[in-house]
Amino acid sequence: MLVLTSIDKQLEKNGISTTELSELLIRLMDYGVLCRDESQREQLLYDRYLRLENLVNDYLSMLRIRVQHDTRFQFIRLYPPGSEVPGMVDENDPPFKSGMRSRLSKSEVELVLVLRSQYEKSLREGQVDENGCATLSLEALNIALKNLLKKTLPNNITQRKDLFRSLKQLRLIQYRKEEDIESGEAWIRVRPMIVSYVSDQVLDSLQPLVEGGVVASDVAEDVDVIESQLKDTES
Template structure:
């Protein structure tokens, strides 16, 4: 029996077809993450993942790809080579750091995500996280924190700011209303719990210990932020996850 035939037989036992398995795998590889509360499409894919997690695990393991599943907040995320995530052993510490699932991210995006992680940690300490693991933050508070912690600012141009927040939504790091005015400080966003799977505790400590001082963020900073997901943002529209 071929591998395909074996997979089809295992899926048939769960009343599923190969096309459903392929859709799930393709979505994971394209976006790097599936969040149940993101959209109806992702809710259905996440529920499908729960039904066939063993098969997904075996398939990805065969390809040398790891994933992290957080059932409490209902998301599954692919793990870039060399990453260290809670509950996930690093089995690829000798793997190259600049290929495959690891995608280089713009310094401006790295800076904002690092600050969002600090704010999320603060919300956890102050019990300001809801039952879904979401923490509310205003754009004004984000701007002040970005300035105080890293000495940086959000982009002034609307299009640049839209691109920045679109990337964060694609990475499933924040939720925002489609009607939110990104130039108004009283607009709000919600920080997702998976933010802490991208920024290590060491980096968070460094940011807080050097608040207000200059911290270099750029291509040389390989440990600040690790990403999976769309590698060509120009090919992904603002409706990622719809």
């Protein structure tokens, strides 16, 4: 009861109800990520988090859930125990096998890897906007997939939409309408969060493919190794 009383006092001080706190926590636990520029809804929840940051972080810390809050690009990401978190000391706890720790499909992993490499390229060239996002056409993305992994985006429209929808839900990319994905003429924004999602170690593993000199028969084996490294950091 003392804990609840303390929570109530903090909520009252900030003019926030228990229902609003519950809504914020449920959203964070459900999605695992919150980006202020995603929608008006997420803007509202992000701003609410700022007012309750210490309270929310204390609550999540009791569950051994760690919070990455990027104040520059205004996003929040939750990590279950055992996850590798950029800029944080690793824990010795074994990782969760479910819940926030989602497993990507092979196609999703391949697309994330290529998006990360293209984002790194945009960073080097200074081609990112004030929100840290890089803009990439589907045509350029398809070319990068072919060059790096000898793959292409799914021809099946439903599969393609599902693939991009998954990465949008992870807040790794943004795009306006799914109809644009169907036509293949869309432009997507790659969010800076992809830097924390794909570690430097994974990116370094991809570098030989980026720089060339890898024959097609070697690509599948190399990507399998890279995928296993990426999945070790997923949440």
